[in-house]
Amino acid sequence: MTGITYEDFLDLDYDPAESELVCTFTVHPASDMDMEAAASRVASESSNGTWAELQVDGTITDLSATACGIDGDTVRVAYPEELFELGNMPQVLSCIAGNIMGMKAVDRIRLEDCEWPEGLATSFVGPQFGSAVRNDIFDAGERPITATVPKPKVGLSTDQHVQVGYEAWTGGLDLLKDDENLTDQGFNRFDERLTESLAARDDAQDETGEKKSYLINVTADANTMLERVDRVAEAGCEYVMVDVVTCGWAAVQAVRERCEEHGLAIHAHRAMHAAFDRVETQGVSMRVIAQISRLCGVDQLHTGTADLGKLANEDTVGINEWLYGDLYGMTDVLPMASGGLHPGLVPELVKRVGTNIGVQAGGGVHGHPDGTHAGAKAFRQAVDATVEGTSLEEYAADHPELQVAIDKWGTE
Numbered sequence: 001m002t003g004i005t006y007e008d009f010l011d012l013d014y015d016p017a018e019s020e021l022v023c024t025f026t027v028h029p030a031s032d033m034d035m036e037a038a039a040s041r042v043a044s045e046s047s048n049g050t051w052a053e054l055q056v057d058g059t060i061t062d063l064s065a066t067a068c069g070i071d072g073d074t075v076r077v078a079y080p081e082e083l084f085e086l087g088n089m090p091q092v093l094s095c096i097a098g099n100i101m102g103m104k105a106v107d108r109i110r111l112e113d114c115e116w117p118e119g120l121a122t123s124f125v126g127p128q129f130g131s132a133v134r135n136d137i138f139d140a141g142e143r144p145i146t147a148t149v150p151k152p153k154v155g156l157s158t159d160q161h162v163q164v165g166y167e168a169w170t171g172g173l174d175l176l177k178d179d180e181n182l183t184d185q186g187f188n189r190f191d192e193r194l195t196e197s198l199a200a201r202d203d204a205q206d207e208t209g210e211k212k213s214y215l216i217n218v219t220a221d222a223n224t225m226l227e228r229v230d231r232v233a234e235a236g237c238e239y240v241m242v243d244v245v246t247c248g249w250a251a252v253q254a255v256r257e258r259c260e261e262h263g264l265a266i267h268a269h270r271a272m273h274a275a276f277d278r279v280e281t282q283g284v285s286m287r288v289i290a291q292i293s294r295l296c297g298v299d300q301l302h303t304g305t306a307d308l309g310k311l312a313n314e315d316t317v318g319i320n321e322w323l324y325g326d327l328y329g330m331t332d333v334l335p336m337a338s339g340g341l342h343p344g345l346v347p348e349l350v351k352r353v354g355t356n357i358g359v360q361a362g363g364g365v366h367g368h369p370d371g372t373h374a375g376a377k378a379f380r381q382a383v384d385a386t387v388e389g390t391s392l393e394e395y396a397a398d399h400p401e402l403q404v405a406i407d408k409w410g411t412e
C-alpha cells in the first residue's frame, strides 16, 4: 500500500482539463521551504491532503488538486470539478481559500484569480439584471446612474434620513442608499424608514418626472434578511442592499433566491473586503471577491474609484472588465464607484472607467456649501456635463450649484 504524500500534488507538466477550476496564487514560502514544496502543500491542503502520509484502504475518488505551474512567486493550481458541491459558494471557498491561508508552510499566500469552468460557474445563478438596471429601471441612456448615502453614516433619525433622500432625489439623483452600518437601530428603524422613504420617493418621482429608487440595507442574520426582502418587495421598491462580505456568501445566495421571487435587484456593499484584499501578499484579491459576488448573483457591486477617491483601490478597471466580460452567458454586474467622490472628479472617473457604472457620493453631495439639494444638483450636473462632453467649467457657467462645488473641491 502506498500513501498519499505532498509530492503527489505537484506536476509542472500537468495540463488542466477544461472542467477544472484553475486558481492563481501568490505564494511566499516559509524560510525552510522551497517553492515546489510550498506549492504542493497548497494543492494538497486545499483538496484532499494533509500533513501526514495517508494510507487509504480500497479505491477512493481521486480529488487531488495539482500544482501545475510555478512562475516566480506565482503558483497555478488545478482543482477537479468533483471536489466541489455545485452551487455552494461556502464549500468552494473552504477549499480554495480555506486552511491554506494560515498554513505554516507559507509566510504569505494570496488567492489572486480564478478561471471558472463552465460546469461550476453555471451552477451559480448569477445576477438577475446586472448593468441593465441603468436603463430598465432608470432609463438613464448613456449616463451613469447616480446615488447618495446620507451622512453622518448613522445617527440621523428616520425623518432626517428621509428628508435627505427627498432632497437628493429632487436634486436629480436616482438612488438613495443606506450606509453599510445602518440597518435597524433604535434611532432609525428599518420598517419606518422603508415606508417613509418610499413615500418620499413617490413624491420625488411625481415632482421630477424621473424614476427614483432606494437601496435599503437588509443586512442581518439570514432569516431576518429574507423577511426584510419580503417587506421591501411588498412596499414597492426595486432593490435591496446587502453588506455581502460581512453577512457571508451563504446568506447572499439565500437573498438572491428570494429576490428572484420578487424581481428585486441586489446592491452589494463590500464593507470588510479590505480585511481580505488590502495586504498585497496575503488573503483573497478584490478580483476574486468580485467574481464570487457575480456568481452569487448581485446586480451592483462597489469596485472603487480607480484611485480617485478616499479609499485604497485594487485595479478597478480590470475588475470592472471582468464583471462585464462573458461568463458562459451569465448576466453582468454594474460596478459602483464610491468613496470620496465629488462633482469635480466625475470627468476623470468616467475617463478611467466609462459610463456603464453607478456613481455614488456621500460627503461629495451633503458637504456642498449650500446643502444636500444643491449638492445633488451639482453631482448630477457633473454627470450630465461629462456625458455630453462639456467641460465642468463651461457647464458651471449656467449651473451655479456645480460652480459652488468646483470652487469648494476643485476638479482633481
Ligand code: CAP
Pocket (backbone or CB within 6 Å): 149, 151, 153, 179, 180, 269, 270, 271, 302, 303, 304, 305, 310, 311, 336, 337, 338, 339, 340, 341, 360, 361, 362, 363, 364
Ligand atoms: C462613501 C461610503 C461608502 C464607501 C465604500 C463610505 O461615502 O458611504 O461606504 O464608498 O467603499 O461610508 O465611505 P463618501 P467602496 O462618498 O462620503 O466617501 O466603495 O470602496 O467599497
Ligand code: MG
Pocket (backbone or CB within 6 Å): 149, 179, 180
Ligand atoms: Mg458607506
